[in-house]
Amino acid sequence: MAELHTLTITQAHEKLKKKEITSEELVRACIKRIESVDKNFNAVVHRNFERALIEAKKVDTKNVFNHPLTGIPYLTKDVYCEEGVPTTACSNMLQNDPTSSASGGLHGASYVPPFDSTTTKRLKNVGAISLGKTNTDEFTMGASTETSCYGVTKNPWDTTRVAGGSSGGSAAAVAADECMFALGTDTGGSIRQPASFCGCAGMRVTYGRTSRFGVMSMASTLDTIGALTKSTEDYAVVLGAIAGRDPLDGTTGDQPVPDYRAGLQKSIKGLRIGLPKEYFIEGIHPEVEKAVRDAAEVLKKLGALIVDVSLPYTKYAVATYYVLCPCEVSSNMARYDGIRYGHTVKSADNLVDYYHQVRSEGFGPEVKRRIMIGTYALSAGYFDAYYRQAQKVRTLIKQDFDAAFQKVDLLLSPVSPHTAFTIGANSADPVAMYLEDVFTVAQVMAGIPAMSVLCGFAKSVTPSTVEGLPIGLQIMGPQWGEEMILRAAHAYEGATEWQRRKPAL
């Protein structure tokens, strides 16, 4: 029998249902895995093992495994509030664990929320077991987890490289079989890019498909809640459990949630798939381009029609994003003032001085950069030139996609122009780090779903590794089009064998 931690959700569920294994055994297998390998790449930042074992025993006692997530252990990005579990956004603003590797020298304790996010609550209600928290860039601001107060998450395929970000901890944890699945967030690519770098399945859903309640927000009109999984089928299972209208998040839509898993079985014959020429530009790594074009061929053999399309405003997406996102950041981060939660100082002259001291000590450099860019762009005299203009360009980018989806059902591109980069490669140049998002922010402007699917390995980048580095195929769909994306991804996975490969740890 395969080692338990390597199972997918659907495989583990079958075994639980047939009483071949217990939830406690599954949870123990993942705990053992985390304890033996996580020191190599630093994906897990809070361990909640005692409570996980208690919950698993409860599930086993109840002995009803009707839902495919009952008794399934998972990890959560460190921005999802869970009642009684430290949740720190990997920021010194919220963490003060004397045993952690982060240096803070803070007063008080790490933030422990007294409530659950809607997503973790929905998972709890179906009996999924939370094992702890995964690493992220500070307040999800970054593309490499290098801005985390707990240090970088390394790539399980090559530990000299980043796992990507901001959901890098979740991606590494899934790739290394530390859990059955992990939750992430995607504001500008933070699920798709780490999924691509680590070889997981990861989708950014339609904005409003899942609830943002109880998840620490970076940019409220752009943030989305999703997962990273070992297979597309697993993604369909998780999305089915977390999607849908939430009265606590007014931006969630009341569109019915389809049976995503059942939808996987439908044929992709006749599906029209577009290759946007703006995503196959100079500078893209040749092995990445080849893998994506090969994937298009695979889909063509399965009956899809491949056509060329154009999204002319693509080149303005990163600039638009890096106006709108920091503007929302500067507003969202105002809540971290040391009053209701978080970092505090003892020697403030008055309230305004207290705010200054708390925020200067609590926030790291990337958070400060975004707050200041946003503050500047929103200040009197600059608002129209930056924020208003960016909102208008956002309209044009959205219209690009509206027009493309008149002609095709799905779009295909790389997730990133390259594979995982070396740790530290972009640290000194904020603009270079922002350009990491070059293929993952236009979708955000349009609010459409897009998924990363493992579509090959680049061997030339790291000849010393066994497999090379994973390459992510991006499949984009129209608003609320998750079911069609999952169907195409599942068909692709069925026709290829990339997923069977595992990092040598």
Add this chain to the structure above:
Amino acid sequence: MPSLTPAQVRHIAKLARLNLDDAEVEKYAKELTNILGYIEMLQEVDTKGVEPTAQVTGRANVLRDDVIWETPIAEPDALLATSPLPIVEHQIQTPSAHG
């Protein structure tokens, strides 16, 4: 090409309630100028007659009934307990607003 002077960076930091020392002011002036230099490309886009997009859900004014939930999401005292500051009579005692 817009560039930020050290004086402008100090002003922005003050608005954002951040203290910066001289070395940080110099570092951020350079970095923020580079970022502004990059986003400057938006100025070349002709947006005459284009409506701005604030959100894409198509929803507006989502309302709910004005009813108190029987089970609150969290108890008020539990929410106060996360404050690092002293709690006095169910209120947070902050440093003085008057200095």
